[in-house]
Amino acid sequence: MTNDTTDTTRTESTDQPTTATVRAALRAHAHEVGTRGPTADFPPGSLPDALDDASIVALGEGTHGTREFFRLKHRLLRWLVTEVGVRTFAMEANAPEARLLDEYVTHGRGDPKAGLEGLYFWTWQTEAVLSLVEWLRTFNEGRPLADRVRFRGFDAQYTQGAVDALREHFGDGLPPTVANDLELVADDGTRPMQDDRVGERIDAAERVTPCVRELDDTDERVLRWLRTIEQATTYKQRLLDWQSGADDSDAERAAMEAVIRVRDRAMAENVAWIEGRTDGPVVLWAHDAHANRDRHSVRGSGAAAASMGSHLADRYGDDYYTVGFAFAGGSFQAIDRTGAGRGLRSFTLNEPLPGTVERVLDDTGVGTAMVDLRAGAVDSRLGDWLLRPRERFSLGATYDGEPDGYLTAYRFAEAFDALCFVPETTRARPLG
Structure with missing residues (x-):
């Protein structure tokens, strides 16, 4: 949207x-x-x-x-x-x-x-x-x-659907640490600005995506779900960068342009x-x-x-x-x-x-x-x-x-x- x-x-x-x-x-x-x-x-x-x-x-x-x-x-x-x-x-x-x-x-x-x-x-x-x-x-x-x-x-703004798909795909086959990190990555469709745990979710996504890729790097569906998590996580991080404030209008504009850039590039x-x-x-x-x-x-x-x-x-x-x-x-x-x-x-x-x-x-x-x-x-x-x-x-x-x-x-x-x-x-x- x-x-x-x-x-x-x-x-x-x-x-x-x-x-x-x-x-x-x-x-x-x-x-x-x-x-x-x-x-x-x-x-x-x-x-x-x-x-x-x-x-x-x-x-x-x-x-x-x-x-x-x-x-x-x-x-x-x-x-x-x-x-x-x-x-x-x-x-x-x-x-x-x-x-x-x-x-x-x-x-x-x-x-x-x-x-x-x-x-x-x-x-x-x-x-x-x-x-x-x-x-x-x-x-x-x-x-x-x-x-x-x-x-x-x-x-690719949210991670919930990708996490749900990965859970369905792997079932009980995920190591506990990976399953726990996926649980944290799931954002329930909450916009980053209203998510008190968005920083934790970003960190968890960076940990868990390479681990899941090691478990299955041949199934194209798994790779696309992981890519959605990566894209959404980058988007969230750019929003946080913009929200954190800037010293001047040029810096604020540059931060907003980074938000636009990552989302539109991901959609393309x-x-x-x-x-x-x-x-x-x-x-x-x-x-x-x-x-x-x-x-x-x-x-x-x-x-x-x-x-x-x-x-x-x-x-x-x-x-x-x-x-x-x-x-x-x-x-x-x-x-x-x-x-x-x-x-x-x-x-x-x-x-x-x-x-x-x-x-x-x-x-x-x-x-x-x-x-x-x-x-x-x-x-x-x-x-x-x-x-x-x-x-x-x-x-x-x-x-x-x-x-x-x-x-x-x-x-x-x-x-x-x-x-x-x-x-x-x-x-x-x-x-x-």
């Missing part, structure tokens, strides 16, 4: 007015897809041809709490599964914990709601995501195993591992901050480092295709940072902010559409405009009700291959 992943820096943005020519060009490259639900077909010619050829398609989101984003991503996934032959779907969720949902969609075992709860984040515990999971199960039922869509995770590594063991394309579900090809910026800190998408674009080139998601106005859910509490609730953005990409797209009069940015980048009317930094509204898990503080500048021709635009949104519906 992305937390506070927008950058308020505005110095890079251009002050040049948007011309009628630019608006007309955007309208020409914006292919309306309609507002029907995830089962609807796409109008002929509305999806870029490059979607058919990509090895990895990343479906982003401008917020973690927008129902229309989730339903449109579901619709795109259905098309990629049924028309392109995608058989692997991976979410911004802890990799070992995703095993429960893979068991459900592949074999029908388990409870999908419990599987979503097991990913720890409220962001995925919504009716729209559950509907997607249930559709995957329906699609898979009765198909040969090799023709079923698999459910994967590619994040895990995606590449998944792709290398997949026959056919892979579809990813992540926040725009991770999925974009350029950088992951952190709101209010000035910190920025290479995003997951940047690493994947370096590795796969044009075979990595990333779709951003933006909206003009409407509701979304987020954790409240207004001071009234930190509970999950609905917020509303009444209209797009002046000077943003959303404002320009809204002014074109386009409906729900996919804007082909690859095609736009080589259009003489639009290419230069897309290469200049343009602000957009975006947030991760939290929001304080002040939209001006949630603007991120992207060079859209470099950051995304396409942009899904939704004029009006509603809050994602939490599971009851």
